Amino acid sequence: MPLIAVLPGDGIGPEVTTQARRVLEALDLGLTFEEAPVGGAAYMVSGRPLPEETLALAKRADAVLFGAIGDPRFEGLERRLRPEAALLGIRRELGLFANIRPATLFPALANASTLKPEVVAGLDIVVVRELTGDVYFGEKGHRQNAEGLRQGFDVMSYDEAEVERIAIVGFEMARRRKKKLCSVDKANVLETSQLWRDVVNETSLQYPDIALTHMYVDNAAMQLVRRPTDFDVIVTGNLFGDILSDQASMCAGSIGMLPSASLRAWSGDNGMYEPIHGSAPDIAGQGKANPCAAILSAAMLLRHSLNDEASAQRIEKAVSAALDKGARTADLGGSLSTQAMGDAVLAELV
Template identity: 75%
Template sequence: MTLIAVLPGDGIGPEVTAEAVRVLTALDLGLTFEEAPVGGAGYDADGHPLPSATLDLARRADAVLFGAVGDTRYDGLERRLRPEQAILGLRAALGLFANLRPARLFKGLEDASTLKREVAERIDMVIIRELNGDVYFGEKGIRPTADGRRQGYDVMAYAEDEVRRIAHVGFRTAQGRKGRLCSVDKANVLETSQLWRDVVIEVAAEYPDVALSHMYVDNAAMQLVRDPGQFDVILTGNLFGDILSDQASMCAGSIGMLPSAALNDGGKGLYEPIHGSAPDIAGQGRANPCATILSAAMMLRHSLNRPEAADRIEAAVATAIAGGARTADLGGTLSTRAMADAVLAAL
């Protein structure tokens, strides 16, 4: 039995994960789904964004399908109880250190991108973001200054081994694509980034078939708009990867189209759309389910060893989009359910 932990979360999370489960069920792969609350829903149910029963399910499952967490209703909580802490807790508890975020322009969405058609249609990259280090996990707090004012601080730190293991993921990914890896950092001003660059260069010696380049993050942000087609695999840290992957999503038409995978050393993964919980449209049936459906395809490929089924889902999404299926974020009128229906029809 293959067990999938379904953690819908908050906002539009339950809507989009339900459609991804429909698509997976249609493939008749013998998957078993078990659902549990997380994020704000977890706090409401158990007083914590990552209830112990939810974490236990995630540990037992073969893979985790995650929706989204967050809502302004919880902004008054202390930081450790806010919905977003659930995803950080899952990453730490499951050892999920490698975040794969593919971005490509689906045929038919050329005009959905804010970039010129001839620029946008060349987008086909994977952003690999390290997930367990950087400012998100460093020491943080508020402290008084000498004059009695407040100072906030967040420590950015990377250990050599953390950089080395994510670098290997990046180079192996590039080997399976076009053989080009661009490491993005800020080594001109950050010691953390200098270590990152030094270690990536060391690891590169083990992959002579991959062309390595380096780019400062501010330049990378500019190049994603100017010429995104130049990138094959982008390797970067937690903070920079978070920002650049969201930017890449809009270059490719909509954040509602981009999936992601968070993997550990054993191939177990958590799969989620890169978009947030969008509480402003929650419950209205307006969310685009494609990013979550494509995340389910990544789950089949990376954790469940079902690459043919993954190919079928991705081809079905491409067929539905090429046939004119559009939710509001893509300039269309289809509901969340109707968009998934179009994917199922193509499947």
């Protein structure tokens, strides 16, 4: 029986993962679940954001269902002890270098987008974000400059192998969709981005059927709100992908609707699946969180790690049907609680 590691995390993480797990259990697929603390919740009980037992569970599981991490109570800790260190640690230890973030506008949410309905109608974008390099993993620290002023630094770097492997994921994704790939960088000012562009161009020779374009990140941010449906698959680095995928979420109506998959291979074995939103400590425990991103992450788990496309589509259709019938949490202009939204999706699961 496939083992799913459930790592609820902090804030609204436990609330949304509970609903995602309910949906997975309702499918009656013979899955087993094992839960472990991570992030601030883990620090509270073990003094570490990523206990060895939690990491061991993640490594032996067939897939990881992740909630969210982050707690302002721990912002004063040294960086390695903060909740966020757990997420970076899991990505590094499991080799999860490819983050897949679809931004799809459900027809019923056309008016929930901050953009005009005619601008976002038919929105269906996938952001392929590199996940284990860039400034998030580069050398960082504080020092004193020649003038005696405090200076912070974060090193942005990629080697050609890191760029090639994420480019391949982008091209493969494009091949399964509309055969269009937009690579986003800042090659006009960053040497890291110039290498990125060079390697993406070299990799494109293996994919003559894919129409490749390049775009600077500032222009890409503008075009995402100007003509978002012009995009299909976007491949980009860790920092740019983090920003652009959050921006794309608002085109789709709410960050509470966007799932993600973090993979170490195109097949997605032992991937980690999580909503792209944060822990939202301001609403934690109030039943206000939208669980749809977590539920849709569970669908991605079935698709990529368990190779169960039919069950993944069952979940996605249930979410769509619930929205069509007016189910809405507060972020979508409604009044349903987290659990009530989960109930609405379960009611449509056929």
